[in-house]
Amino acid sequence: MSDKISQLIFEFTKNYSDPENKSPFDEKNPNIQVAEKNGNVNLSLSVSSQYLDEYKKLGDLFKENLSKIDGILSVNVALTSEKQVNSSSNNHRKFQISAENVIAIASGKGGVGKSTFSVNLAVAISQLGKKVGILDADIYGPSVPRMMGISGKPQINENKKLIPLKRYGIKCMSIGFLISIDTPTIWRGPMIMKALEQMYNGVEWGELDYLIVDLPPGTGDAQITLAQSSKLSGSIIISTPQDVALADAIKGINMFKKVNVPIIGLIENMSYFICDKCNEKHYIFSNEGVKKEAEKFQIPFLGSLPIDKDLRIQSDEGKPACIDKPDSNIAKQYLEIAKSII
DSSP states (O other): OOOOHHHHHHHTTSSBBOOOOOOSSTTTTTTEEHHHEEEEEEEEEEEEEHHHHHHHHHHHHHHHHHTTTTTOEEEEEEEEEOEEEEEEETOSSBBOOOOOEEEEESSSSSSSSSHHHHHHHHHHHHHHTOOOEEEEOOOOOOOOOEEEEEETTOBOOTSBBBEEEEETTTEEEEGGTSSOOTOOOOOOHHHHHHHHHHHHHTTTOOOOOEEEEOOOOOSSSSHHHHHHBOOEEEEEEEEOOHHHHHHHHHHHHHHHHHHOEEEEEEEEEEEOOEOOOOOEEEEEEOHHHHHHHEEEOOOEEEEOOBHHHHHHHHHHOOOOOHHHHTTSSHHHHHHHHHHHHO
């Protein structure tokens, strides 16, 4: 969506208050989402049945007036209803774990380096003297075993719980330990939820300072269930700078707001590439898009990470940057991010 059209849309909608939370319909309101392509606007309002008539009137008003904005060819308004999380019921969590801090690493879409970030952040926090575990909750594409350079099947203790495998001082659990590396995960929703619950409640994690949870990409049932059912301390959202990734990252921001999970910050991954020959930064996927979104939503910006050839090799070989080359720039960046989080 172009910045100009986005600005014009919210300049109009912010003059109206959300019937439910009484906040203006601006970029910070999680109950409004806007997408635009080639002048065609899709506007989604998350509504509660209590104020349905008021939302319908607002939807009609938005459709009629936004279509008059120069550059907009059509406007479609959808009213969506989602059961809201009752904060008073959050004391009882289905997924229990003895960790002081449980941090979810999320992304709106795949391919933005979420798992690479999860592994390297876990190692960096561990090197700062904390007891760390990493849970690979990406059921469809578990990559933590390879990135941590660890394989094998977990043993079961006398309490009939799985004992997490350990590497670089970090406790690891992944569905990748339980299925063949070449076996596709073709599971429906209930099976996924059961597997995620098993990796929380059915694992002898012990006492941890930090559990890093590598979520599946997107904002579907698995992500919402984990956010609602586990004691998340907060989330970190990973995105690349280009518009198509940012649009999905915004969905992730709004999802965590809806389920009352604090957003620790945003990371801009694959932000730039430093050429071996000219030693200058090249911004392949645009520049500072994530930083601008962080400022817009008033969320901390945790930093920009480059496209790094060594990091790719390290991930393939199961040697995180802080282990393989602790004095490298990328390792130092991960340590600084870990320090800021702690």
